[in-house]
Amino acid sequence: MHDSHSTFVITTTATGRRAGVISLHQRPKHAPSIGYWIGKSARGQGIATEAVIRICRWGFEDLGLPVITWMARVGNDASRAVALKAGFQMEGTLRLRVTSQGRLRDCWSGSDSGKVGSPRQGYEESCSANARYASSSKRTNLTSSTLA
Numbered sequence: 061m062h063d064s065h066s067t068f069v070i071t072t073t074a075t076g077r078r079a080g081v082i083s084l085h086q087r088p089k090h091a092p093s094i095g096y097w098i099g100k101s102a103r104g105q106g107i108a109t110e111a112v113i114r115i116c117r118w119g120f121e122d123l124g125l126p127v128i129t130w131m132a133r134v135g136n137d138a139s140r141a142v143a144l145k146a147g148f149q150m151e152g153t154l155r156l157r158v159t160s161q162g163r164l165r166d167c168w169s170g171s172d173s174g175k176v177g178s179p180r181q182g183y184e185e186s187c188s189a190n191a192r193y194a195s196s197s198k199r200t201n202l203t204s205s206t207l208a
C-alpha cells in the first residue's frame with residue numbers, strides 16, 4: 061500500500077457553500093487516520109460530526125478498514141467532542157507527539173473500529189434516510205477533492 065490522502069470538500073446541503081474539509085489518511089505500517097477542519101462561520105451546526113460519520117462509513121463499509129484513528133492536541137475540546145459524538149473511543153494521551161508552532165505537543169488519541177453498537181449507529185438512525193457518504197444527507201455533501 062502506498063501513502064494516500066482522500067480529501068473531501070464539505071459543502072452544506074442547504075446552501076451549497078463550502079463549510080470545510082475532511083481527510084482520510086492511509087499510510088503503510090500505520091493505522092488509517094482522519095483529520096477535519098470547519099470554517100468559523102459554519103461551526104456549531106453538527107457539520108463536522110456528520111462528515112466524520114460519513115467518511116468513517118465509507119472507510120469501514122467500502123474500503124474495509126479495520127480501524128480509523130484520530131489525534132488532536134491536548135485541549136482541543138471541539139475536536140474531541142466531534143470524535144466522541146461520531147463514535148470514537150478515547151484511548152489516552154500521547155506525550156510530545158506532534159509539532160505545532162515549533163514545539164512538540166502532547167496529543168489525545170482515539171479510535172473507531174466500526175463495531176455495531178457504537179454511538180455512531182444511533183446518530184446515523186437519526187439522520188435522514190439517504191445519509192450515505194456519496195450522496196446528499198441532512199446537512200452535508202462530501203465532494204472528493206483529491207484521491208491519491
Ligand SMILES: CC(C)(COP(=O)(O)OP(=O)(O)OC[C@H]1O[C@@H](n2cnc3c(N)ncnc32)[C@H](O)[C@@H]1OP(=O)(O)O)[C@@H](O)C(=O)NCCC(=O)NCCS
Pocket residue numbers: 094095096097098099102103104105106107108109110131132136137138139141142145
Ligand atoms: C473541531 C471542529 C472541526 C468542530 O466543527 P463543528 O462543525 O463546529 O462541530 P459540530 O458542530 O459537529 O460539534 C460537535 C460537538 O462538539 C461540540 N463542540 C463544538 N465546539 C466545542 C468546543 N469549543 N468545546 C467543547 N465542545 C465543542 C458541540 O457542542 C457538539 O456537541 P453537541 O451537539 O452535544 O452540542 C472545528 O471547531 C474546527 O475546524 N476547529 C479547528 C480545526 C481542528 O481543530 N480540527 C480538528 C483536528 S483533528
